[in-house]
Amino acid sequence: MGIPIPNSKLGMWLFLGTEIMFFTAFIGSYIVLRLGSNGWPTRYEDTHINVLLGGINTFVLIVSSYCVVVAHEAMAQKSFTKARMYLTVTLLLAVLFLGIKGIEYKGKIDHDILPGRIPETSSQAVVKVADQLKQLVLERFSVYTTSGVIENVVPENLTAMAPLVQALPTAARPEDLTDAEFEVYKASAGDDYALFEKWDNLQKHIVANVSLDYPALPVEYMASRAKLEDGAKPPELSLDEVKKYLGDIKKDGPHAALVSARVFDPHPIVYGNIFASSYFIMTGFHAIHVIVGMILFLAVLKQGSALNEKWTDFVENSGLYWHFVDLVWIFLFPMLYII
Numbered sequence: 253m254g255i256p257i258p259n260s261k262l263g264m265w266l267f268l269g270t271e272i273m274f275f276t277a278f279i280g281s282y283i284v285l286r287l288g289s290n291g292w293p294t295r296y297e298d299t300h301i302n303v304l305l306g307g308i309n310t311f312v313l314i315v316s317s318y319c320v321v322v323a324h325e326a327m328a329q330k331s332f333t334k335a336r337m338y339l340t341v342t343l344l345l346a347v348l349f350l351g352i353k354g355i356e357y358k359g360k361i362d363h364d365i366l367p368g369r370i371p372e373t374s375s376q377a378v379v380k381v382a383d384q385l386k387q388l389v390l391e392r393f394s395v396y397t398t399s400g401v402i403e404n405v406v407p408e409n410l411t412a413m414a415p416l417v418q419a420l421p422t423a424a425r426p427e428d429l430t431d432a433e434f435e436v437y438k439a440s441a442g443d444d445y446a447l448f449e450k451w452d453n454l455q456k457h458i459v460a461n462v463s464l465d466y467p468a469l470p471v472e473y474m475a476s477r478a479k480l481e482d483g484a485k486p487p488e489l490s491l492d493e494v495k496k497y498l499g500d501i502k503k504d505g506p507h508a509a510l511v512s513a514r515v516f517d518p519h520p521i522v523y524g525n526i527f528a529s530s531y532f533i534m535t536g537f538h539a540i541h542v543i544v545g546m547i548l549f550l551a552v553l554k555q556g557s558a559l560n561e562k563w564t565d566f567v568e569n570s571g572l573y574w575h576f577v578d579l580v581w582i583f584l585f586p587m588l589y590i591i
Contacts, residue, residue, distance in 0.1 A: 258565050260565050260566070260569055261565065261568065261569055261572070264569040264572050264573065265572070267573075268572065268573070268576050271541075271576060272576075274537075275534075275537075275538075275580050275583075278530075278533060278534050278537070279534070279583060279584075279587070281530075282530045282534065282587065283587075285526055285530060286530075286587075289523045289526065291522040291523060292522075292523050292527065293521050293522065293523060293524055293527050297519075298519075298521045298524065299365065299527065299531075300359045300360055300363050300365055301531075301588065301589055302356055302359065302589075303589050303590065305352050305355065305356055306356075306585050306588070306589040307585070307589075308352060309349050309352050309353065309581070309585075310581060310582070310585050312345050312348055312349050312352070313345070313349060313577070313578045313581050314578065315345060316341075316342045316345035316346060316349075316574070316578070317571075317574060317575055317578045319338045319339070319341045319342040319345070320338070320339070320342050320567075320570070320571040320574050320575070321571065322334075322338045323335045323336075323338035323339045323342065323567060323571070324564075324567050324568050324571050326338065327561070327563065327564040327567045327568075328564060330561055332557075332559045332560065335552075335559065335567065336552075336553060336556075336559060339549050339552055339553055339567070340553060342549055342574070343546055343549045343550065343553065346542055346545060346546045346549075347546070349542060350539060350542060350543070353535065353539055360528070360531075360532075363516070364516060365524070365528055366528055366532075367525050367528045367529040367532060368525055369525075369528075370521050370524030370525050370527075370528060371518070371519070371520045371521070371524070372520055372521060372522055372523065372524055372525065373520050374490075374491040374518075374520055376520060377491060377494075377518035377519060377520045378458060378489065378491060378494045378518055379458060380516070380518065381454070381494055381498055381515060381516075381518050382451065382454050382455050382458055384514060384515040384516065385447075385450065385451040385454065385511070385515055386410075386451050386455070387514075388447065388451075388507070388510060388511065388514055388515070389410065389444070389447055389448045389451050390407050390408060390410070392440075392444040392447060392507075393407040393410070393413045393417060393444065393448075394407040395437075395440075395444075396413075396416075396417060396420070396437060396441075397413075399429070399433075399437065400426055400428050400429070401420065401426060401429065401434070401437045402416050402417070402420070403426075410448065410452075414445065414448050414452075417441050417444055417445045417448070418441070418445045420437065420438055420441035421438045421441055421442065423438075443505075443506040443507060444507075446505070446506075447505075447507050447511075450501055453468070454494070454497065456468040456469065457489050458489060461488050461489055462486045462487065462488065462489060463486065463487040463488065463489055463490065463493060464489065464493050464494075464497055465487070465493075466486045466487060491518055491520075494518050495517060495518055498511075498515060498517065498518070499517075501515075502515075530588075531588060534584055534588065535584065535588070538577070538580055538581060538584060541576075541577050541580070542577055544573075545570070545573055545574045545577055548566075548570040548573065548574075549570060551566075552566065552567055552570070
C-alpha cells in the first residue's frame with residue numbers, strides 16, 4: 253500500500269514544491285521592493301517594457317500548455333503520432349516565446365536598461381554622458397594605432413594620443429601607408445580631435461563641478477573665483493546644461509550621427525537599477541526554466557517513430573513541469589508589465 257501515483261510523478265510534485273518556494277522568494281522580494289520604493293519607474297520611456305509583446309508571450313504559453321495536455325491524452329490513447337505532433341507544436345511555441353523575449357531583452361540592451369548601468373541621479377547621468385563620449389573618442393583614436401599611423405602609444409592614453417592626432421595633418425607619412433590612405437587619416441584627424449575636445453571640456457567641468465559657462469582650467473578657474481564676492485561660489489554644472497551641450501554635438505559636426513546613436517541623452521531613473529535587476533533575474537530564471545522544458549520535450553521527440561507507451565509518464569511529468577512554467581509567467585506578466 254502506498255500513494256497511488258508513480259514514483260516519478262510524486263518526485264515531480266516534490267520538485268515543483270521547491271520550485272514554488274524558489275520563485276516565491278523572487279516574487280515576494282519584488283513586491284516588497286516595488287511597494288517600498290516611492291517613485292518606482294513605470295513609464296515606458298524609463299523601462300521599455302512592451303506590454304503587447306508580454307501579452308503575446310502569455311497567449312503563446314497558454315496555447316503551449318493546451319498542446320501538452322492534448323499530447324498527454326494522445327499518449328494515453330496510444331496515438332503516438334498525434335502526441336509527437338502536439339509536442340512539436342509546444343516546442344515551436346517555446347522557441348517563439350524565447351524569440352519574443354530576446355526582442356525584449358535587445359530593447360533593454362539597446363537603451364542600456366541594465367543593472368548597474370542606469371543613472372539614478374543627475375550627477376550620475378552627467379558622468380554617464382562623459383563616459384560614453386570618452387568611449388567614442390577611444391574608438392576613434394584606436395583607428396590610428398591599429399593602422400600604424402601613430403605608433404608606440406595606446407589609445408587609452410588620451411593625454412599622449414590627443415597631441416599626436418592633432419598634429420597628424422602635418423606629420424610625415426608612415427612607410428607602410430600609401431599617400432591616398434594617409435590622406436584619409438589626415439582628413440579625419442581634425443574631426444576626431446574636435447570630438448576629444450568636446451569630451452575633455454565636459455570632463456573638466458564635471459571634475460570642477462562648475463557650469464559650462466564658467467572656466468574649468470585651474471589657472472582660469474582660480475582667476476574667475478578670485479573675482480567673486482566673499483562667500484560666493486561659481487555656479488555648479490547642471491543636468492540641463494549637459495543636455496544642451498550634448499544636443500549641440502548631436503545636431504552638428506562630423507560625428508553627429510555617431511554620437512546620436514551611441515550616447516544617450518542624460519536621463520536619471522530613480523530606482524532604475526533595482527527595477528532592472530528584478531526584471532532580469534525573474535524573467536531570466538523563467539527563461540532558463542523554459543529551456544529546461546524544451547529539453548524534456550526534445551527527449552521525447554528524439555524517439556521518433558519508436559515512441560511508445562513507456563514514455564506516457566514522462567510526457568505527463570514534463571507536462572506538469574510545463575504547466576508550472578506557464579503558471580509562473582501568469583504571475584510575472586501582470587506584476588512586471590501591467591501593474
